[in-house]
Amino acid sequence: MSNAQVTDLYEVTMALSYLREGMTEPATFSLFVRKPPPERGFLVAAGLEPALDHLAGMRVDESDVAAFANVLKRPNAELEPLLDLRFTGEVRAVPEGRIFLPGEPLLEVTAPLPEAQFVESYLLNQVCHQSAVASKAARCVLAAAGRPVVDFSLRRTHGVSAGAQAARLGAVVGFAGTSNVAAAHAYGLRAIGTMAHSYVEAFGDEAAAFRAFARAHPGPVTFLVDTYDTARGVAVATQVLRELGLQEGCAVRLDSGDLGALAVTARRILDGAGLTGVRIAASGGLDEYGIERLVESGAPIDVFAVGTLVGVSADAPYLDAAYKLVAYDGRPMMKLSTGKATAPGAKQVFRGPGLVDTIALLDELAPPGTAPLLRRVMTDGKRTSPPGTLSEARAAFEADLAQLPPTVRRIHSPQMPAAAVSERLARLTTDVRRRIEERMRATQ
Incomplete structure (x- = not known):
């Protein structure tokens, strides 16, 4: 089985529709955790390396097209627009081993819309499971x-x-x-x-x-x-x-x-x-x-x-994570669903001492005394550097762990910090929400 087939059916049907409609402009998707699991004061980023391996090697070949056609009960010819689909985009991500907070993008993908959509399931599978287990294991060390x-x-x-x-x-x-x-x-x-x-x-x-x-x-x-x-x-x-x-x-x-x-x-x-x-x-x-x-x-x-x-991270076996469209063809996008609203635009997280984080728009300047958390790890569908090593991930974890206040590190009733939102991102979120609501009222 090709790795391209390791996806949910709706990724296939959406990508096919985008290709048929000519919707291939750049899209940015953000992968983030909505809310923390119980009894967690922090989360550990993991799963990036297999996710990047998947993106670098993914290509829809004739056997994949045949498999898609078979499960959809449709002629192969109708699925042929997907043939040779591969990932040619950019990925910015939190390196493995770094500590992160809910609401912060763990990774952001920017690629032609069909490509960026198609890889959703695999990315969520790898990043969510591994981050959940790493976070549990880290608490055992503490x-x-x-x-x-x-x-x-x-x-x-x-x-x-x-x-x-x-x-x-x-x-x-x-x-x-x-x-x-x-x-x-x-x-x-x-x-x-x-x-x-x-x-x-x-x-x-x-x-x-x-x-x-x-x-x-x-x-x-x-x-x-x-x-x-x-x-x-x-x-x-x-x-x-x-x-x-x-x-x-x-x-x-x-x-x-x-x-x-x-x-x-x-x-x-x-x-x-x-x-x-x-x-x-x-x-x-x-x-x-x-x-x-x-x-x-x-x-x-x-x-x-x-x-x-x-x-199996028994007390918190999953992360409530999502992979959502935040920009398409130069326009910021957001979802307004109750309890699941998203923030628009490509983003960066700026970290200050003591795990003081600010979620900002990608083109914002770093506030004094902070450093960007997400790094560019793929460009044009290729890694920007060799795969990260286990020792590098461990060093990154240990450095972040040393910055955590005691209230965050404790096992029972830890106090997870909340990331701040920059003024520009807050304004953009308000503006995009207003435009969407105005458009909805105009079409009623």
Whole structure:
């Protein structure tokens, strides 16, 4: 299946109509989040790189035309105006890893109208999902207060691609590694893993399982200690570690029960055996809320592994985002729908210290002490520079995170800042609204 077919049907029918009507003048579409998910103080931009890959490689070929004709139950010839449609326009976007706020354009596309319309579904799919997961993962890093967080989400994400994305996005916001082998290899991440309860059960004896595992993996090992009785499992792990002369870099993993209380017990057993260098890892239904509770309780947990709740951003699994026409053929456009009105014109976001943002028109000058957030990343359908790297995205995230006030960073009841609107943009919005309403009254 061609990547051109990864779209919604109405993108096909609208693009076809635009081509038939000769409506091919430049159009600007803005992709933005309308309102924040619950319990979020900030959002993290992600998904730009696969979105740009899609735009750079998209071309409607004969097989695509045939597929469109087939689903529409129409002759191929009627869909042939779409043949060779490709993206030839410009993209300005917030770089991956940067923090952004609702109402601010995450990216803006300017291209001939059929092209700019046709790519809507793919862009929303990539940017919305990945930004939601990255924002969730970032909160886990904050909650861990300096302790490593690792990704164990592959088995529960909504598809293999989503699992790879979760691993990469975790790395962007500061995760220490992932259990996902393919993602670790593809993105140069640290591969991290322990063992399953089935492994211990298969041996029927914890000590035998731990010894066998250490023989197969002579480096630092992590033993899963809660298959039967956690305290006994820790004691057995302690015996095997001492027997094999292992300590540095090794760990025991807790995956069930009262993780805080069990961590205290495990630490006491390990320290009593002189294994003060053996760490305690915790997993099992954790996200930022569970991590924060454990950290605040003083639980002696050294590493947190997160899976399901983070990989699917369980408490906020989507972003209320939109991709809307804001200019066509040199004219500003806006939507007036109740609760979904949009601001007209191509835009820029100017950021000052402390995440003080102003949404302005593209041709406005930056206010003193601010810098533009959106960058031009495609021109004439081609990237303006090589793809951004994971390390660049991580550095961008860390720099923005350091600017956030404590009220924005907190896990419970954070206060998300609101972006201001420039005077020029506010005036244009009022003027365009008035013209639309006047035209509607004149045609009644």
